[in-house]
Amino acid sequence: MGFNSANGLEKIARKVIPHEKLNWYKGNDITLEALDMTVCNYFYQKREVVYDKNILVIGIGNIGTKIALRLLERGSKIKIHGSNPEKNEAVCNVLNQIKPKGTRSKVEIFNSFNSKSKLDIIILTHTQPISSLNEFYDKFIDKKTLIIDVGKGCLSEIQIKTLVKKNVLLKRLDIGGSILNLVSSKSYNLNIFEESEKINFRGYIFMQKGSIGEENDIIVDDIKSPKLVYGICDGKGGFKVKLSYSEKQIIKDFILNGNTNNGS
Numbered sequence: 263m264g265f266n267s268a269n270g271l272e273k274i275a276r277k278v279i280p281h282e283k284l285n286w287y288k289g290n291d292i293t294l295e296a297l298d299m300t301v302c303n304y305f306y307q308k309r310e311v312v313y314d315k316n317i318l319v320i321g322i323g324n325i326g327t328k329i330a331l332r333l334l335e336r337g338s339k340i341k342i343h344g345s346n347p348e349k350n351e352a353v354c355n356v357l358n359q360i361k362p363k364g365t366r367s368k369v370e371i372f373n374s375f376n377s378k379s380k381l382d383i384i385i386l387t388h389t390q391p392i393s394s395l396n397e398f399y400d401k402f403i404d405k406k407t408l409i410i411d412v413g414k415g416c417l418s419e420i421q422i423k424t425l426v427k428k429n430v431l432l433k434r435l436d437i438g439g440s441i442l443n444l445v446s447s448k449s450y451n452l453n454i455f456e457e458s459e460k461i462n463f464r465g466y467i468f469m470q471k472g473s474i475g476e477e478n479d480i481i482v483d484d485i486k487s488p489k490l491v492y493g494i495c496d497g498k499g500g501f502k503v504k505l506s507y508s509e510k511q512i513i514k515d516f517i518l519n520g521n522t523n524n525g526s
Contacts, residue, residue, distance in 0.1 A: 294328045296437040297412060301333065301383060304408055313337035316379050318372055318402075320344070321388035322353050325412060329385060331357050334367055341372035341381075345392075384409045386416035393418070405429040459485050463516050474499055480513065488517050 305312055315338045319330045322344035334340045334357060344350045350371050357369045381402045386409065403409070408431045411417060417425070417432075425432055461468045467479045468488070475481060477497030483490040491513050493501030505513075 290324050290328070292437050293325055293412065293435065294332065296435055296439060297325075297329050297385065297410065298332050299439065300410060300433070300435060301385075302336075304383070311337075314339065314367070315382040317341070317383045317385065318343060318381050319385045319387065320392070320416075321386065321413060322346075322349060323387060326385070326387040327353055327357070329387070329412075330369060331361070334361055334369055335365060337365065337367050339367050339379075340369045342369060343372040345388075380404060381407055383407065385412060386410065387412045388416055389413050391416060391418035391421060403428070403430055405431075407431070408433065410435055461485060464512055466512055466516075468516060480516075482516075491517065 301317075302312055305315070312333060313336065317333055317338045318341040319326050319333075320343045322330070322342050326342070326344070330340050330342055330353070340357075342350060342354060344353075354369050354371050361368070379402075384403065384407065390413075403425075405428060409417075409425065410433050412435045414434065422432065459470060467475065468485060469475050469479055469481050470485045471481055471483050471492060473479075473481060475495035477495055479495040481492040481495065481501075482488040483492070494505060494509060494513075496502050
C-alpha cells in the first residue's frame with residue numbers, strides 16, 4: 263500500500279494496519295524526479311546536455327523552487343518568474359547562496375525587458391493560466407523551445423493555439439516512470455537497518471553494506487550471500503586505496519565460500 267508521508271495518512275495507516283507492508287512517498291518529490299528526468303532525456307535525445315541551457319521556471323512554489331535548484335546544479339542558466347516580486351528575490355538569493363561552490367551558473371529573476379536570449383525550456387508550475395505571459399511567448403520562444411506543463415492547466419486555450427501555430431513543443435509532465443522507479447527502489451536499503459551481522463573469516467571481520475567498520479574490516483553487499491565487495495575500511499569512515507595480495511585473496515576466498523564456511 264502506498265501513502266503520501268507528508269499528509270499524515272502513513273501514520274494513521276501504521277496504527278490501523280501495523281503489520282502490513284507500506285510504501286511511502288512524497289508527491290512533490292516524485293514530480294521533481296519526473297521533471298528532472300524529462301529535461302535530461304530531452305537534451306540527451308538531441309545529443310546535447312543540460313549544462314548552459316536557458317531554462318525559465320514559472321511559479322516559485324515548492325516544485326518550482328526545487329526544480330530550479332536541481333537544474334541549477336546541473337549547470338543550467340535558470341530564470342525564475344512568480345507573481346510575488348519579494349518572494350522571487352528571496353528565492354533567487356537563497357538558491358544562489360546554497361548552490362555548490364563549483365557551480366558557475368546562477369539564478370536570475372526573469373525580466374522580459376532585459377533578457378535577450380531565446381529560452382530552451384519553459385517549465386510551468388503555476389496553478390492557472392497567466393495572461394501576462396503572452397507578451398514574451400512571441401519574444402523568447404521558437405520551435406526549438408520545449409514547454410512543460412507541470413501544474414496541469416497552466417496554459418489557456420488561446421495560448422495553446424498560439425504555441426501550436428508556432429510549432430512549439432508542448433508536453434504535459436508524466437510521472438509514471440518516477441513512480442515505477444520509486445516502487446522498485448523502496449527495498450534497496452532496508453536491510454542496512456536489520457541487526458548487523460558480522461562474520462569472522464580468517465581473522466578479518468566481514469560486515470553488511472551501510473556499516474562503518476574499524477580498520478581492516480571488510481564491507482560486502484550481502485553478508486549471507488556476498489557477490490560484491492565495497493572495500494576494506496581504513497578506520498576513518500572510508501576505504502583503503504591499495505590492497506595487498508593477501509587481502510585480495512581473503513576477499514576472493516570469502517566470496518567463494520565464506521557464507522558457508524566461517525573461516526574454518
